[in-house]
Amino acid sequence: MRSIRFNGFTSISSGIKENNEMISAISDNIMSPLGLTTEENLRAVRAGRTALMKHEDVHGARLQESVVGSFFEELPAIEGYTAFEALCIRSVECALQGKDIDVSSKSCVFIVSTTKGNIWSSPADSAKKVAMYFGNEVQPIVVSTACTSGVSAQLTAWRLLIAKKFDTAVIVGCDVQSEFIVSGFQSFKALSDEQCRPFDKERKGLNAGEAAATLVLSSKVKGEWQLLGGSIHNDANHISGPSRTAEGSWRCLEDMKRLTDAEDLAMVSVHGTGTLYNDEMESLALHRAGLDRLPVSALKGYYGHTMGAAGLLETILSMHALDEDIILPSKGYTEQGTTYGVNLSQTERQSCGKSFIKLLSGFGGVNAAVAWTKAEAGNCGELQADRSKWEEVAEVRLSSSDNLKEIYKTAIGNYPKFYKMDTLAQLGFVGTELLLQKAGAEAESETTAIVMANHSASLKNDTDYEATISDKENYFPSPALFVYTLPNIVTGEIAIRQHIYGETAFYVLPSEDKLDVLIEATGMNPSVKTMITGWVECVAADNYTAHLRLLKRE
Amino acid sequence: MEINELKEQLKQQIINALNLEDLTPADIDDAAPLFGEGLGLDSIDALELLMVLDKNYGIKFHDRSQSKAVFASINAMAEYIEANRTK
Numbered sequence: 337m338r339s340i341r342f343n344g345f346t347s348i349s350s351g352i353k354e355n356n357e358m359i360s361a362i363s364d365n366i367m368s369p370l371g372l373t374t375e376e377n378l379r380a381v382r383a384g385r386t387a388l389m390k391h392e393d394v395h396g397a398r399l400q401e402s403v404v405g406s407f408f409e410e411l412p413a414i415e416g417y418t419a420f421e422a423l424c425i426r427s428v429e430c431a432l433q434g435k436d437i438d439v440s441s442k443s444c445v446f447i448v449s450t451t452k453g454n455i456w457s458s459p460a461d462s463a464k465k466v467a468m469y470f471g472n473e474v475q476p477i478v479v480s481t482a483c484t485s486g487v488s489a490q491l492t493a494w495r496l497l498i499a500k501k502f503d504t505a506v507i508v509g510c511d512v513q514s515e516f517i518v519s520g521f522q523s524f525k526a527l528s529d530e531q532c533r534p535f536d537k538e539r540k541g542l543n544a545g546e547a548a549a550t551l552v553l554s555s556k557v558k559g560e561w562q563l564l565g566g567s568i569h570n571d572a573n574h575i576s577g578p579s580r581t582a583e584g585s586w587r588c589l590e591d592m593k594r595l596t597d598a599e600d601l602a603m604v605s606v607h608g609t610g611t612l613y614n615d616e617m618e619s620l621a622l623h624r625a626g627l628d629r630l631p632v633s634a635l636k637g638y639y640g641h642t643m644g645a646a647g648l649l650e651t652i653l654s655m656h657a658l659d660e661d662i663i664l665p666s667k668g669y670t671e672q673g674t675t676y677g678v679n680l681s682q683t684e685r686q687s688c689g690k691s692f693i694k695l696l697s698g699f700g701g702v703n704a705a706v707a708w709t710k711a712e713a714g715n716c717g718e719l720q721a722d723r724s725k726w727e728e729v730a731e732v733r734l735s736s737s738d739n740l741k742e743i744y745k746t747a748i749g750n751y752p753k754f755y756k757m758d759t760l761a762q763l764g765f766v767g768t769e770l771l772l773q774k775a776g777a778e779a780e781s782e783t784t785a786i787v788m789a790n791h792s793a794s795l796k797n798d799t800d801y802e803a804t805i806s807d808k809e810n811y812f813p814s815p816a817l818f819v820y821t822l823p824n825i826v827t828g829e830i831a832i833r834q835h836i837y838g839e840t841a842f843y844v845l846p847s848e849d850k851l852d853v854l855i856e857a858t859g860m861n862p863s864v865k866t867m868i869t870g871w872v873e874c875v876a877a878d879n880y881t882a883h884l885r886l887l888k889r890e
Numbered sequence: 891m892e893i894n895e896l897k898e899q900l901k902q903q904i905i906n907a908l909n910l911e912d913l914t915p916a917d918i919d920d921a922a923p924l925f926g927e928g929l930g931l932d933s934i935d936a937l938e939l940l941m942v943l944d945k946n947y948g949i950k951f952h953d954r955s956q957s958k959a960v961f962a963s964i965n966a967m968a969e970y971i972e973a974n975r976t977k
Binding site: 574575577756813816 | 907908911935
């Protein structure tokens with residue numbers, strides 16, 4: 337056993353309240369097919385405009401089946417950068433315009449929220465190019481937790497700023513649509529062939545969307561909106577289907593209730609994808625948390641599902657709407673279509689309150705929420721940062737010479753789901769099993785967090801999925817492969833197996849040593865007592881490596 | 891193709907497509923339900939089965955609720971394939 341001392345770890349025992357730490361939003365931008373600035377987007381939504389329309393192709397790539405989506409007519413182009421990188425850059429540029437924010441400083445970190453990035457190259461490399469474009473040499477962080485990425489990224493930024501690792505965070509959320517993504521959602525039968533209708537009785541599914549959104553946070557400069565913190569919980573139920581009992585989203589909402597003053601809470605900005613099961617799950621989560629009378633805002637009817645951008649776009653729009661004292665209308669909603677009613681309206685309403693919650697959920701069973709306020713004294717008592725130390729109780733290393741299937745058969749067994757996993761998930765799964773066996777421990781459901789990372793994201797499985805759509809004569813996109821094109825699925829598989837309702841996170845980083853600061857950040861969550869952490873890299877079926885550690889709070 | 895031959899072929903296709911590595915066609919009962927307790931299949935498996943039918947037999951479902959009855963058992967699937975296959 338040895339004690340973990342993270343590099344630069346400062347032992348401050350007092351909570352946030354005593355330190356009077358405040359994390360403010362100091363600038364933002366939304367760049368979407370509805371407009372290139374936040375103001376344009378707010379105006380468009382208030383005017384009831386939607387960018388959702390029928391497309392036969394995505395950026396020139398002809399689709400086998402048409403799709404209703406919100407796509408840019410023309411993506412920004414910057415020589416030497418991919419469309420994804422250029423869109424990130426233009427959004428950040430716009431957020432910084434006319435503001436005196438030094439993003440090239442060593443105390444500023446770039447955090448990129450994306451589900452697919454460029455697909456064929458590491459999003460960590462793209463993030464580096466984006467940061468370097470602005471003269472920032474700090475190693476950027478990529479948060480890749482499926483559809484919750486944009487909210488998880490805000491929580492990561494909050495923790496890094498509270499821990500004084502940085503004083504400024506530029507969070508940019510972005511995804512560019514492609515045949516790859518659209519065909520996958522089609523294979524999942526998740527798409528509506530009409531404009532989506534969140535929470536409505538006639539809802540048929542989601543629409544694909546693309547956008548970039550940037551939010552700049554500061555612990556140094558005070559802005560009107562304060563980020564009070566956030567929460568992540570896994571459903572421990574299924575890698576693509578939401579929990580029938582809303583385990584994760586309900587827990588997130590309960591955490592956010594403790595962060596906010598009930599009288600101040602103006603609304604919950606929900607995920608509201610327009611799918612049958614996810615809307616049903618969210619309505620149950622609100623009901624279980626006793627928040628079902630609170631006004632709710634669902635924005636997918638204007639933008640579709642903008643994936644890595646969604647959490648940021650919807651947070652930013654919520655802030656600006658509340659600045660105008662309004663709850664934005666929810667396009668597509670006419671009649672209650674969930675077991676529990678949700679307080680939605682297709683017309684604009686007056687808002688009452690100075691705080692809101694942003695909630696998201698995604699593949700991998702992950703749910704995430706953040707709470708924001710512009711009230712004078714933010715009630716941020718309970719989810720304060722815990723700075724106690726962590727001790728490593730077990731460690732496991734795996735490499736390509738270890739046959740995962742053999743290890744499963746001889747040391748684990750009786751879990752046929754193992755064979756359905758992609759190599760990355762098998763790697764994390766086997767590693768975690770061995771880790772817990774070594775420690776002679778079982779993972780505690782509520783207090784265990786899973787934090788994993790790698791450099792190549794889901795590259796190996798992306799290649800496998802691509803093979804099912806590359807031949808137009810033999811075009812059968814595989815849903816079972818598509819689901820694993822999100823690297824965070826490995827954390828979901830482990831959560832399901834170990835019944836973990838705690839935090840699950842996945843980062844894409846240049847190298848393993850960059851993971852420590854994020855493990856430390858997760859450790860700030862006082863409800864986490866145990867962490868399963870791991871560097872899980874898989875570039876091909878016969879080329880993988882893993883280093884997992886089991887950490888316990890001292 | 892004879893119906894029993896079709897059933898055997900279908901079972902092998904299901905085992906391959908759904909990575910049911912611990913099973914052989916002999917382990918799958920023709921009349922037993924495929925979902926629920928049976929083989930422990932889930933919603934992603936159901937989507938993958940749609941693809942199996944499309945790829946191997948040229949059968950497309952436009953109404954997903956229809957597929958539920960078809961996926962009731964190997965018997966139900968084989969009968970449906972015989973009646974509706976386009977390849």
